[in-house]
Amino acid sequence: MLAIVLALAAGWAGYWFIGSSAVKSGVADWFEDRRAEGWTAEYGALSVAGFPNRFDTTLDAVALEDPASGLGWRAPFIQIMALSYRPNHVIVIWPETQSFTDRGRAMTLDSTDMRASLVVAPSTALAPERVALTAEGLSLRPEGAALSEALSASSLRLAAERVEGAEARYHLGLAAADVAPAASLLAQIEGGGDLPRVIDSITADITADFTAPWDRAAIEAARPQPTRIEIIGMAMAWGGMALDAAGTLEVDAGGMPSGTLTLTARGWRDMLDAAEASSLLTSDMATTAERALTMMSGGQDTLEMPLRFGEGRVWIGPLPIAPAPVLRLQ
Secondary structure: OHHHHHHHHHHHHHHHHHHHHHHHHHHHHHHHHHHHOOOEEEOOEEEEEOOOOEEEEEEEEEEEEEOOOOEEEEEEEEEEEEEOOEEEEEEEEOOOEEEEEEOOEEEEEEOOEEEEEEEEOOOOOOOEEEEEEEEEEEEEEEOOOOHHHOEEEEEEEEEEEEOOOOOOEEEEEEEEEEEEOOHHHHHHHHOOOOOOOOEEEEEEEEEEEEOOOOOHHHHHOOOOOEEEEEEEEEEEEEOOEEEEEEEEEEEOOOOOEEEEEEEEEEOHHHHHHHHHHOOOOOHHHHHHHHHHHHHHHOOOOEEEEEEEEEOOEEEEOOEEEEEOOOOOOO
């Protein structure tokens, strides 16, 4: 019996050391491949610990930047932890401060606790099956800017799951609480009004189809692009204003959406004032829109209306109210 126990222990120890070596060399090879493609891909140290039941990988002084998209990320460390007997389920932990760049514009992201759970398909493509990210005390601001210029939230929950039976369809969820815009943006939106400093909540429940599955190629090569977005429910509560949206948009190859969203807006006059103050609407457009919306709502503070996307614009009935957003992922 002792001999059997010792043999099993030795076999497990051998498996762990072989597995940890494979993890370490796999990470190092991935960074080397990115450098060969012209990326900035650096780290100061790489270690794997957690014997005997986990592979806990830590990279220090990490820097990644894709020259094609102009997106970059730097952090003092990142930890990726997995059970040695279930290596396709990992926990990722980020530091309290990290930085991002977008075509030369640098941003600093602070948080008190940011981590994610990721389950990938057991293949070399590493296609995510389920992802859940949680973060507390988030603050995103331009590098070097004052804290008052940060976009912040007390908590953030993100979740994504691949829809079974569909190669590139995902169910996405978002919940953010106590979202505070930058002080300068809030002052611009207020336009002399008195909006609350904090947006109470933002939530979303969405199913999206993409041109390709999200896997390692989405990072190494090209990002999959949305082709269809079904908004099951999207809501925002901000003081006396509340906005709900539902509907389906088709997205063409250029990222232009078409379709209809049904909006239910409480406090729509305040929203119109905010859109005009922030220059999303001209004064003439805001005046025309207010007349039309007053008729549609019957003079009430709550309004339900279809918002149509087409011809590169957003429409309320026959009125174009804004350019349509371009839905392209860099």
